[in-house]
Amino acid sequence: LAKTTQPISMDSYEGQEVNITCSHNNIATNDYITWYQQFPSQGPRFIIQGYKTKVTNEVASLFIPADRKSSTLSLPRVSLSDTAVYYCLVGSNSGNTPLVFGKGTRLSVIA
Amino acid sequence: DSGVTQTPKHLITATGQRVTLRCSPRSGDLSVYWYQQSLDQGLQFLIQYYNGEERAKGNILERFSAQQFPDLHSELNLSSLELGDSALYFCASSVGRGGRETQYFGPGTRLLVL
Numbered sequence: 001l002a003k004t005t006q007p008i009s010m011d012s013y014e015g016q017e018v019n020i021t022c023s024h025n026n027i028a029t030n031d032y033i034t035w036y037q038q039f040p041s042q043g044p045r046f047i048i049q050g051y052k053t054k055v056t057n058e059v060a061s062l063f064i065p066a067d068r069k070s071s072t073l074s075l076p077r078v079s080l081s082d083t084a085v086y087y088c089l090v091g092s093n094s095g096n097t098p099l100v101f102g103k104g105t106r107l108s109v110i111a
Numbered sequence: 112d113s114g115v116t117q118t119p120k121h122l123i124t125a126t127g128q129r130v131t132l133r134c135s136p137r138s139g140d141l142s143v144y145w146y147q148q149s150l151d152q153g154l155q156f157l158i159q160y161y162n163g164e165e166r167a168k169g170n171i172l173e174r175f176s177a178q179q180f181p182d183l184h185s186e187l188n189l190s191s192l193e194l195g196d197s198a199l200y201f202c203a204s205s206v207g208r209g210g211r212e213t214q215y216f217g218p219g220t221r222l223l224v225l
Contacts, residue, residue, distance in 0.1 A: 032211045043113065043201045043216025044154065087154070091210020099210050101146070103153035 022088030030092035115217035136204030
């Protein structure tokens with residue numbers, strides 16, 4: 001099971017771009033990288049998923065280098081409402097290995 | 112609204128008691144997951160069911176048990192409750208059973224053991 005490492009916390013001002021990097025040095029060939037967002041007292045919500053290079057949706061972008069040993073979630077022009085915990089997960093559809101959410105990165109957006 | 116429902120929203124009970132948490136997955140989803148989140152802790156995976164069968168097990172205590180019924184709803188039973196069991200319990204569901212599947216989380220059940 002590929003373990004992930006993320007910063008415990010980050011601070012940002014409103015309007016800035018925020019990049020949260022996740023390390024997953026032993027990612028397997030079949031593994032995908034998925035990011036979730038969790039607001040206080042709510043369940044996590046899927047943000048984005050990717051396998052390699054770059055994926056973009058209406059919420060965020062995900063950058064994955066060629067060696068796939070890390071990934072970066074990019075949130076453009078954050079607002080106060082982006083204050084949340086962000087989880088990076090790595091997993092595939094093969095095997096019986098469950099996803100491990102870990103403690104995530106607590107992002108605080110300041111006015 | 113994720114489409115996943117959990118009942119009850121809040122539960123207050125005493126040590127030594129037993130409670131049952133209920134989860135209804137999104138329509139069409141076959142997998143149900145249970146997670147525990149204590150104050151300021153990350154999500155701890157407990158157990159996953161897929162189409163009625165146990166699929167994966169995490170850090171679930173022996174005092175805890177779960178099942179998924181033929182209509183795909185799931186129940187998490189917590190017995191001999193201790194103060195440390197106080198936490199938010201989330202249920203999630205997904206269409207498939209693999210680690211790539213997008214999980215949709217319910218609003219959670221907040222359990223307080225006094």
